Amino acid sequence: METLAKFTLPAVLLALILVFGFWLSYAGKPYHGILFNLHKLLALGAVVLAGIQFSKTLHAPDGLLVALLAVSALCVIALFVSGALMSAGKLDYVLMLSIHRVAPVVLGIALVWSGFLLVRLR
Ligand code: HEM
Numbered sequence: 001m002e003t004l005a006k007f008t009l010p011a012v013l014l015a016l017i018l019v020f021g022f023w024l025s026y027a028g029k030p031y032h033g034i035l036f037n038l039h040k041l042l043a044l045g046a047v048v049l050a051g052i053q054f055s056k057t058l059h060a061p062d063g064l065l066v067a068l069l070a071v072s073a074l075c076v077i078a079l080f081v082s083g084a085l086m087s088a089g090k091l092d093y094v095l096m097l098s099i100h101r102v103a104p105v106v107l108g109i110a111l112v113w114s115g116f117l118l119v120r121l122r
Contacts, residue, residue, distance in 0.1 A: 003118050006053045013046035018104065031087060040083065047076055057118065065121070068114045075107035 020039040027035060054069065061069075082099040085091050 003057055004115055006057065007050065007115070010046045010050040010053065013042050013049065017042045017046060021104075036087065043079065043083075062117070062121065065114055065117045068110045068117070072107055072110045072114070075103040075110065078103045079107070 017039060020035055020042060024031060024035045024039050058065070078099055082096040082103070086093060086096045086100065
C-alpha cells in the first residue's frame, strides 16, 4: 500500500485529464484553448511524475510487470499522437478519436493490473 501511495498524485492527475478531456470534447470544435492546454499539460505532468515514481519503485521487476508497463507506454504514445493529430486536423478524425477513446481504457486496465503486481511483489 505504501508503494501505491507514491502514485496518488499521478492518479489524481489522470482523473483530471479525463475530466478535462470530456469537457474539451463537450465544448466542441474549434477546441477551447485553455481546456486543450490544461488537458495536454496535465497529461505531460502525469506521465513525467508516473515515470519518476516507477523508476524509483522498480528494482527487480518481473516480466509481466514490464510487459504491462510497455503496453502503458504505447497507450501514452498513442494518446499524445492521436491528440496532436486531432488538434492539427490531420489524418482521419474519426480514427484518431477512436484511438483516443480506446487507449485510456487499455491504459487504465494495464495500470490497475500493474498496481496489483507492485503490491504483491513488495
Ligand atoms: C494520458 C493522456 C491522455 C488521456 C488519458 C486523454 C483522454 C481523453 C479523453 C477521455 C477525451 C474525451 C474523448 C471523448 O469525447 O470520448 C479526450 C479528448 C481530447 N484529447 Fe485527450 N487524453 C490524453 C492526452 C492528450 C494529449 C497529449 C492531447 C494533445 C496533444 C490530447 C488531445 C485531446 C483532444 C483534442 C480531445 C478532444 C477530442 C474531440 O472530441 O474532438 N489528449 N482525451
